[in-house]
Structures are given as structure tokens and as C-alpha cells.
Amino acid sequence: MSDFGKYFREKREALSKKGKGLSLRYVSKEIGVDPGYLSKIERGVFAPPSENLIIKMAEIIDEDKDVLLALAGKVSSDLHIIIKKRPKLFGQLIRQLKDAPDNAIFSLVREVQDGDW
């Protein structure tokens, strides 16, 4: 179903061949889980793990955490917190940007970056 595991495995194996010894067992030790568990996650036998683990996994394969979380069907909890503080405002903004092209959102990001309040 989800491409989460597949994506992670591919990236891990790619890095593994590039010198980094990222074996499944090594990674499982690094992030503190049972190798069998990780094996099942990578093959899609098990659902993606908790947010904490996903973030560790992202760091290891040098991937953006939001991207990996999204592949796992999740949204980072720090974004949650931000949205929940002003639900109406953020709700409106995000829904409005639903169908906006990437570059429109991107220019908003840049605009806000330079914003002086």
C-alpha cells in the first residue's frame, strides 16, 4: 500500500553501496528497534512506525523529515501544534492554497521570509 518502506529501503541500500555501511541491522540498532521490525516495515508487511522513529530514519538516510513523514501518511507534530494555536486562520490559508501551483506557494514563502512585522 504505502511506498514508505520501499522508498526507505531503496535509499538505504543506495547509500549502503556508496560506502556507508547502512545494513538493516545496523540501522535498526541506530534507531533502537528490532531488526525484524524494520525488515517488515521496509517490505510493507507492517505499517510505518511512530513519528519519532520516522524522524530518526530520515536523519539516517539524509532525507527531509516532512517528506518521509508524508510518505508514512503523517504530518509532523510541530506543524500540528502551530496550526492548533490558530486553527481558523491556518485552516483558511491552507485550504486556499490547496490547488495553488508550487511556485505560487513558494513565492509566498519567500515573501514571508522578507516580511517585516
Add this chain to the structure above:
Amino acid sequence: MSDFGKYFREKREALSKKGKGLSLRYVSKEIGVDPGYLSKIERGVFAPPSENLIIKMAEIIDEDKDVLLALAGKVSSDLHIIIKKRPKLFGQLIRQLKDAPDNAIFSLVREVQDGDW
């Protein structure tokens, strides 16, 4: 802990006295749950219910669903979906707006409203 139940009860009782017969039992029937369950939710004995129920509850007391969901510690799943489609972009934007004043976000909303892409 959460003000969700308290908030809902207060609003329900306020409306109840304004003519609308919003008794706990009536509401529980409307949204399709056991009265005892709703009673416990309102008093904070039980955690807030599922998203679906919260949305029904919001409609009944005529409250914004994002606001009630936020009180329940949740973010609407339609926002989730939007964010997950472009996690990096939205992640960046939202984090950048974390400490922006309300009116700055609001003016973004309006800007986007008139946006022509």
C-alpha cells in the same frame, strides 16, 4: 485537562436556554452516541471523541469545526491531506508563520484570495 468538553457543554447549555432544545440526550441521539458517553466527554472524564463526531458536534452548536477540533487537540484530516501532498512546501510555510502576528497571516489569506495564477 482539555477544555474541549467544558467548552462544548457551555455552548450547548447556552443554546439550550435560548429555545433550542439541546439536551445532552437529544444531542447524543443526533450524533449517534450513547448519552453516558457524551456526558463523560463533556465533563472531561473521557477524551474527546473521533474527528467525525467532533464535526457533528460543531455543526450542532454552530461552531467552526477547525476550532472545536483544535480544542480536542486535532487537526482536520482534509488539511492533513493537503499538507501531505506537498510536505516540504507547506512545512516551510507553516513554520515560517509560526510567530507571525494574526493580521500578517490574515493579509496573506486575502492576498491569496485575490491571487491570479
Add this chain to the structure above:
DNA sequence: TAGAGTGTGTAGTACTTACTCAACATATGT
């Protein structure tokens, strides 16, 4: 004084999430 309507307390449960443990199989290097 009976019935209807209101809220509450106790108990239980089905389902999901997020894992662990230990044994097994296969390949790799020495």
C-alpha cells in the same frame, strides 16, 4: 403519583498501534 425527560456511574469490549523476542536461512569473508 406516575411518566417523561434529564444527567451520571460502573463495567466491559472490539479494534488499532507500535512494537519485542527468538529462531531461522542465507551469503561473505578467513
Add this chain to the structure above:
DNA sequence: ACATATGTTGAGTAAGTACTACACACTCTA
């Protein structure tokens, strides 16, 4: 041939989520 490393399998589980069922107690009206 042996140790070591690698991935896999099956079984089990503790804790959380999202509720239901139903008996109880009070109040208010006809």
C-alpha cells in the same frame, strides 16, 4: 569449515482509542 553478518519469519503483547449497555437518580409536569 567456521564465524560473522545479513535479512526474514511467526508468534505474542502492552497500551491506547473509541466507544456500548444499562441501571441509577433526580426533576418537572400532567
